[in-house]
Amino acid sequence: MDEELERDEKVFLLGEEVAQYDGAYKVSRGLWKKYGDKRIIDTPISEMGFAGIAVGAAMAGLRPICEFMTFNFSMQAIDQVINSAAKTYYMSAGLQPVPIVFRGPNGASAGVAAQHSQCFAAWYGHCPGLKVVSPWNSEDAKGLIKSAIRDNNPVVMLENELMYGVAFELPEAAQSKDFLVPIGKAKIERPGTHITVVSHSRPVGHCLEAATVLSKEGIECEVINMRTIRPMDIETIEASVMKTNHLVTVEGGWPQFGVGAEISARIMEGPAFNYLDAPAVRVTGADVPMPYAKILEDNSVPQVKDIIFAIKKALNI
Amino acid sequence: MLAAVSRVLAGAARKPASRVLVASRSFASDATFEIRKCDLHRLEEGPPETAVLTREDGLRYYKMMQTVRRLELKADQLYKQKIIRGFCHLCDGQEACCVGLEAGINPTDHLITAYRAHGFTFTRGLTVREILAELTGRRGGCAKGKGGSMHMYAKNFYGGNGIVGAQVPLGAGIALACKYNGKEEVCLTLYGDGAANQGQIFEAYNMAALWKLPCIFICENNRYGMGTSVERAAASTDYYKRGDFIPGLRVDGMDVLCVREATKFAAAHCRAGKGPILMELQTYRYHGHSMSDPGVSYRTREEIQEVRSKSDPIMLLKDRMVNNDLASVEELKEIDVEVRKEIEDAAQFATADPEPPLEELGYHIYCNDPPFEVRGANQWIKFKSVS
Numbered sequence: 279m280d281e282e283l284e285r286d287e288k289v290f291l292l293g294e295e296v297a298q299y300d301g302a303y304k305v306s307r308g309l310w311k312k313y314g315d316k317r318i319i320d321t322p323i324s325e326m327g328f329a330g331i332a333v334g335a336a337m338a339g340l341r342p343i344c345e346f347m348t349f350n351f352s353m354q355a356i357d358q359v360i361n362s363a364a365k366t367y368y369m370s371a372g373l374q375p376v377p378i379v380f381r382g383p384n385g386a387s388a389g390v391a392a393q394h395s396q397c398f399a400a401w402y403g404h405c406p407g408l409k410v411v412s413p414w415n416s417e418d419a420k421g422l423i424k425s426a427i428r429d430n431n432p433v434v435m436l437e438n439e440l441m442y443g444v445a446f447e448l449p450e451a452a453q454s455k456d457f458l459v460p461i462g463k464a465k466i467e468r469p470g471t472h473i474t475v476v477s478h479s480r481p482v483g484h485c486l487e488a489a490t491v492l493s494k495e496g497i498e499c500e501v502i503n504m505r506t507i508r509p510m511d512i513e514t515i516e517a518s519v520m521k522t523n524h525l526v527t528v529e530g531g532w533p534q535f536g537v538g539a540e541i542s543a544r545i546m547e548g549p550a551f552n553y554l555d556a557p558a559v560r561v562t563g564a565d566v567p568m569p570y571a572k573i574l575e576d577n578s579v580p581q582v583k584d585i586i587f588a589i590k591k592a593l594n595i
Numbered sequence: 596m597l598a599a600v601s602r603v604l605a606g607a608a609r610k611p612a613s614r615v616l617v618a619s620r621s622f623a624s625d626a627t628f629e630i631r632k633c634d635l636h637r638l639e640e641g642p643p644e645t646a647v648l649t650r651e652d653g654l655r656y657y658k659m660m661q662t663v664r665r666l667e668l669k670a671d672q673l674y675k676q677k678i679i680r681g682f683c684h685l686c687d688g689q690e691a692c693c694v695g696l697e698a699g700i701n702p703t704d705h706l707i708t709a710y711r712a713h714g715f716t717f718t719r720g721l722t723v724r725e726i727l728a729e730l731t732g733r734r735g736g737c738a739k740g741k742g743g744s745m746h747m748y749a750k751n752f753y754g755g756n757g758i759v760g761a762q763v764p765l766g767a768g769i770a771l772a773c774k775y776n777g778k779e780e781v782c783l784t785l786y787g788d789g790a791a792n793q794g795q796i797f798e799a800y801n802m803a804a805l806w807k808l809p810c811i812f813i814c815e816n817n818r819y820g821m822g823t824s825v826e827r828a829a830a831s832t833d834y835y836k837r838g839d840f841i842p843g844l845r846v847d848g849m850d851v852l853c854v855r856e857a858t859k860f861a862a863a864h865c866r867a868g869k870g871p872i873l874m875e876l877q878t879y880r881y882h883g884h885s886m887s888d889p890g891v892s893y894r895t896r897e898e899i900q901e902v903r904s905k906s907d908p909i910m911l912l913k914d915r916m917v918n919n920d921l922a923s924v925e926e927l928k929e930i931d932v933e934v935r936k937e938i939e940d941a942a943q944f945a946t947a948d949p950e951p952p953l954e955e956l957g958y959h960i961y962c963n964d965p966p967f968e969v970r971g972a973n974q975w976i977k978f979k980s981v982s
Binding site for chain 1: 680681682732733738740741742743744745746756757758759760761789790792793794795820821822823827828829892893950951953955956957960969970971972973974975976978
């Protein structure tokens with residue numbers, strides 16, 4: 279964000295506690311000190327209001343980054359995201375773009391209970407007009423936020439609170455101020471031959487862990503990091519399935535109408551279906567509001583053991 | 596004099612030997628105190644400027660406030676030990692609000708608040724055991740460990756709500772039900788200074804006024820919405836006036852008697868069918884916004900210390916009682932000891948009680964439905980859902 283704020287003076291950040299508090303999760307640390315009140319704006323607790331204000335500013339040519347302290351609170355503002363931001367370019371037949379980024383942590387955290395743990399990938403991914411990205415590691419986060427800010431469309435960036443504190447080795451190329459991760463392109467994090475495992479956000483790490491365990495048993499998983507929910511890079515998934523003949527999807531959100539459900543449907547519609555040796559398997563969050571107690575919470579999110587189990591089932595092992 | 600002595604001796608008969616020494620001294624049965632005049636908005640008259648405190652009530656308020664205080668401090672400790680997880684928003688400093696409000700209403704009235712709710716959960720009738728066990732996520736918790744800090748419920752207490760401001764229309768709805776049922780019950784609908792800038796609150800104000808709902812909107816103004824001071828969040832910080840067409844009063848939220856009298860006044864207003872009313876309680880939290888917030892990046896330690904030394908609600912009540920012969924210092928110390936023990940016992944329970952059984956993960960999704968299957972992390976993991 280710092281690089282993009284420096285690069286284009288039309289870019290600004292608004293949200294709760296983003297300025298003087300340095301960000302609820304310290305994501306915007308140092309930005310207010312560097313850029314001041316005009317570019318880094320602390321808002322009152324008025325999501326519907328400030329999301330609308332951000333969309334209006336985007337319509338008038340600025341490039342706002344609108345932070346939701348978590349995407350759970352975006353529900354209060356979702357009308358502005360969908361009806362005012364996502365649909366407008368279409369409704370105006372190309373006259374009115376809305377170059378806005380909505381970002382913030384999404385999905386489960388640790389012990390924050392039902393109202394603070396929902397994953398919105400499926401909800402936002404459902405809507406034409408929106409782009410929806412979901413970074414896993416540092417490279418993803420950096421490259422996607424920059425692409426999102428430079429994109430002239432409304433982009434929803436679903437970050438993950440538990441990943442904020444995880445450090446990754448950043449390759450040389452990713453350290454450039456012009457390093458971008460293209461929106462709409464998935465990445466194969468780990469090539470493999472026996473099964474395609476597709477995921478987004480934090481669960482990508484769990485998939486890689488599962489792949490390491492299974493590798494010792496002679497099972498080589500191809501782990502795909504979606505990076506973008508919408509527009510979905512189904513081609514990369516299809517090519518992989520056509521190679522491995524097996525598919526497991528992994529997500530943190532609820533199963534019904536989820537990301538895995540969409541992938542499964544599209545695979546059936548395309549060339550990869552005939553290459554499947556078994557039905558696609560979905561690993562998801564449990565179909566319950568997130569419970570607080572640790573044992574219940576642990577069993578409500580996909581764990582490495584659940585992924586391993588699903589992979590073996592898909593491979594009929 | 597004789598009546599007082601006999602009452603005191605009768606009290607002594609129930610208590611252990613050590614108490615007899617204390618009980619042999621006589622106390623006043625009540626005393627009258629001056630309380631701060633409330634600022635008024637669209638009201639000709641406000642609550643009385645004096646309050647009568649009986650010894651019995653005083654001891655009860657003292658014990659309740661001290662219980663909330665020690666409960667919160669225990670939660671702080673357990674959180675630092677990682678026995679409590681997730682979010683934990685403490686209300687120490689604000690005890691006069693929950694205790695004073697409860698003193699001004701009936702158990703058959705209703706109350707709803709946001710996430711800084713442990714104090715209200717207690718004053719509305721749950722035990723410290725159930726509260727602490729819920730915080731630690733155990734089966735003995737009031738929500739069987741499924742809700743945690745922000746989602747505790749009791750009879751006529753509707754939580755414990757995580758989404759800032761959302762509880763306010765809910766409270767207006769509860770008030771609608773009160774009016775609908777015709778039993779002259781009222782609903783206390785609480786929110787903070789941060790939440791006061793939520794649009795849905797103004798929508799609730801409008802409908803409550805239009806339909807004359809018996810809703811007492813209460814802004815617990817502790818000067819900071821998370822890390823943002825009131826001046827940086829609100830174009831008008833006169834929260835008691837922000838109901839515009841709704842009459843309002845601004846109350847000293849550190850004085851349990853001021854809160855009580857204001858609440859009685861407000862409840863009477865609603866019960867008389869005059870429609871909603873708004874109370875702003877000026878109060879202060881010692882802790883940061885939550886356990887993740889040290890609370891000193893946006894306010895000074897001096898400010899916190901000043902409030903503690905000059906306006907602490909428990910200290911204010913104690914001084915009043917001791918200086919007016921309603922209680923002795925020793926007696927109040929005994930209550931402190933009692934409270935500490937109660938909290939310690941509850942904490943032990945809360946730490947030792949087992950977690951809820953995994954089989955119950957899918958329970959309580961729907962109400963009054965036949966049992967069904969709930970999908971777990973993959974299609975082979977199934978949980979039973981029972982209503």
